[in-house]
Amino acid sequence: MNLSQHSFVAVTDFFHAQSGIRLGPDKLALVQGRLQRLANEAGHTDLDTYVGWALSSSAADEQVRLVDRLTTNxxxxxxxxxxxxxxxxxxxTWKGPGAFRVWSGASSSGEEAYSIAMVLRDRLQQRPWQVVGTDLSTSVVDTANKGLYPLSRAEGIPEYYRKRYCLRGHGDYAQHMLMARELRDHVHFQTANLLEQLPEIGEFQVIFLRNVLIYFDVPSKREIVSRVMKKLAPGGLLFSGHSESLVNLSLPLKTLQPAVYTHA
Incomplete structure (x- = not known):
């Protein structure tokens, strides 16, 4: 199945309106591949026909699935x-009162948030802490809340953390690992669109906003970072991806080291 230029523009315009993310012509193969799977699941043998149906007013549920599938995770x-x-x-060195709270602002299927949780649990011991993860995609938020991953995903986890916080499954789950309850009890995920009003999730000592800004234009980046910084406590840390410089956004940010910022 091939996707016509007209359908590609229609889909990417719709996706941009829903997510703020602009998929350019270089993403044609990616879009076509993901739409093919959606079309097959919906029983369509022609991509253009599928797109026409999916973007119609009678396919609201399919539009949610389309946005989920096109979101890079x-x-x-x-x-x-x-x-x-x-x-x-x-x-x-942190001596602040209350719980130490971290926000994973583009948490995808939860690996970043649980990585943060391992560090917090290990370093803070019995002091209170919480991790909040948000993502545009409802399907990856559901995956993250389960805390269940294929064993193949464990490769990047340091051995000390892997042995302490990753529970290997048995039987039907022999090739999976479950994040330990002592992590899952302190990590919460929900959907959020960074280009819209953020949910009431409180204030954070640290915010991870990594590897998501690369998909937005400069005005949208400025809008997102400005909104996110309102959730950062005084003296808190904002992490961006190493390929995402924030210095050209004309915002009151102070660079502490590459890809680490605080309030100016």
Whole structure:
């Protein structure tokens, strides 16, 4: 099945309106591949016919699935590990009152949030902490809330954390691992669109906003970071992806080291 230029533009315009993410012509193969799976699941043998139906007013449920499928969800445990080292060092000196709260702002299927949780649990011991993960995609939020992953995803987890916080399954789950209850009890996931009014999730000492801004234009990046910074406590840390510089956004940010910021 091939996707016509007209259908590609229609789908990417719809996706941009829903998510703020602009998929350019270089993403044609990606869009076509993901639409093919959706079309097959919906019983369509022609991509253009599927697109016409999916974008019609009678296919609201399919539109949710379409946005879910087109959302890029590449993630893995302890991605960009120097950020977790920086977080661990920061925790050693933190003396603030109340719970230490971290927001994973583009949490995808939860690997980043649980990586954060391992560091918090290990460094804070019995002091209170919480991790909140948000993502645009409802399907990956459901996956994250389960905390269940294929064993193949464990490769990036340091051995000490893997032995302490990852429970290997048995029987039907022999090739899976479950995040330990002591992590899952402190990690919560919900859907949120970074380009819209954020849910009432409170204030955070640390915010991870990594590897998501690359999909937005400069005005949208500025809008997102400005909105997110309102959730950052005074003296808190904002982590971006190493390929995402925030210095050109004309926002009151102070760079602490590459891809680590705080309020100016």
């Amino acid at each position: 590449e993630t893995y445990f302890f991605r960009e590990p120097e950020h977790f080292q920086y977080l661990g060092a920061h925790l050693e």
